[in-house]
Amino acid sequence: MxxxxxxxxxxxxxxxxxxxxxxxxxxxxxxxxxxxxxxxxxxxxxxxxxxxxxxxxxxxxxxxxxxxxxxxxxxxxxxxxxxxxxxxxxxxWMSNELKEDRVHRNQQLFRELARLHTLSAKEIDVSKEERTEHYEKTIQQLEKHQEFLEGFIEECENKTYMSPFELLYCLYYNEISMALRFSKERFEDWYEETKDSEKARMVIIHGKLSSEHFLYDDRGYGHFINFENARYGSPIHDMLPYLSRSLETMPKRNNDAIGLVQHYFKYFPFKQDEKLLFYSYLAYPVPMIQCVEGYYRRQDTKNELKFVRQLQRRYWHLKNSEYVVTSMFEMDKQQQLAKEGAQQQ
Incomplete structure (x- = not known):
């Protein structure tokens, strides 16, 4: 035009x-x-x-x-x-011309996100029945996924000649199952932690968190834009999509992602139950499961190269997520042990 x-x-x-x-x-x-x-x-x-x-x-x-x-x-x-x-x-119109490195800009983004969550935080009522219903539905879904993974590997192993995708899936199966098991264990821990509670913390979430939606004015102050999806929800719902996108790379030890989460926690610490839920959702290998289900359900001629490449990329994402989740989970365990040791002394 x-x-x-x-x-x-x-x-x-x-x-x-x-x-x-x-x-x-x-x-x-x-x-x-x-x-x-x-x-x-x-x-x-x-x-x-x-x-x-x-x-x-x-x-x-x-x-x-x-x-x-x-x-x-x-x-x-x-x-x-x-x-x-x-x-x-x-x-x-924001100039957005601040000449800073990406890591520093992302730290500013997460610090401002933590401030946003802190100022808008409130507790809402959640009945024990609602919490139990959510727990049972999620566990049922996790077990359904595990049954599918087990059924598909049996089908693959019973074949005389596997397809390239099926062979690759068999190589990855144990790690997918381990991620699913870790996710389920943390979710069960979350329920044990909260089953007697009738409160939950909610914040105003941005709803579409991205470095592209955080712009700088002429004075160098960062501001959020694209608030159309803003609503009250768990702070996890801002963190997870951002982190998941950042982990869509080749396998690497993404210490930058861990650093951003820790930077956010300095200004808005998650409660223990929120951390458990965060770890459960971040470890949940949904992209891998969706890829395998897509291949299994495809009735017409399958494009093996396309599916193999997709599974490979999803596996990289799983390994990157695994590194971040297990690193933070171990850090929490060490901090808890140190705290218990200090109390005993």
Whole structure:
């Protein structure tokens, strides 16, 4: 779309802010608008997404958290404009030109995430029946996955000639099962820790945590953007997707990931039950299981090369997750032993 078309299309929206656009740059889901009142970011979302996230943003501001890119109100006080069945909201444009190394930027991101979680934390009521129901359903799912893995390896081993995928799966089977067993054990530990509790800690989660959604202003302060998925939930729901994506590499000892988690814990320590649940979910080899199930259920001709490559990548992810989880779990055990030893003395 050329510039005159953009100006014609956006002028009715920006009139609500008494802004006259001069020039527009398209950055995908965000438009950079040069205008008579400065430079702005105009974001488009679907009406079904709704504007509940604005309520969460305002709640955080009320609690003293201001590291969120502000959303400007229209002249009549609305925080979004409906135009041609699309919702638009307006923010200042962030320069995001801070020249820092990736590790330092990610540490700032996790420190601000911890502050966000700290300021919005609250306890909610969870009945023992709800907790038990969640536990039983999850255990049932874990056992169902283990049964599938065992059934598939028996089927593979009974063949005279295995396919390349089946052979690779047999090589990986023990490690997949170990990860699943570790996940189940931590989940059982979590239930033992919490089965008599009727409270759970909730925070406002960003919902789409990414270094791309943490921008810097001209003064070097970082701010969150893309809050459309914000909601109250467990802090784990911000941590897990970010970590899982960061572990999608070739096998390596990802001490940077461990460092980020520890950095976050300095400002927002997880309770023991939250840690157990975090370890359980992070160790759960869901990507591997989904890959194997996809191969097993494929009825037509299978693309062996495609499935083998996919299984290989998922295995790398499993090993990277294993290193992070076991390292942090062992650190916790050592700290607990040291604490018990100090108390005995």
């Amino acid at each position: 050329n510039d005159s078309n953009w100006l014609e299309r956006l002028s009715p929206i920006l009139e609500n802010y008494q802004i006259k656009p001069y020039f527009v740059e398209d950055f995908g889901s965000v438009l950079k608008v040069y205008s008579n009142k400065g430079t702005f970011a105009l974001k488009k979302i679907t009406p079904t997404t709704g504007t509940d996230f604005i309520r969460h943003v305002h709640l955080l501001y009320q609690k003293g958290y201001n590291r969120i890119v502000p959303i400007y109100p229209t002249m009549d006080g609305r925080y979004a404009v409906l135009h041609n069945n699309e919702l638009y909201y307006l923010m200042p």
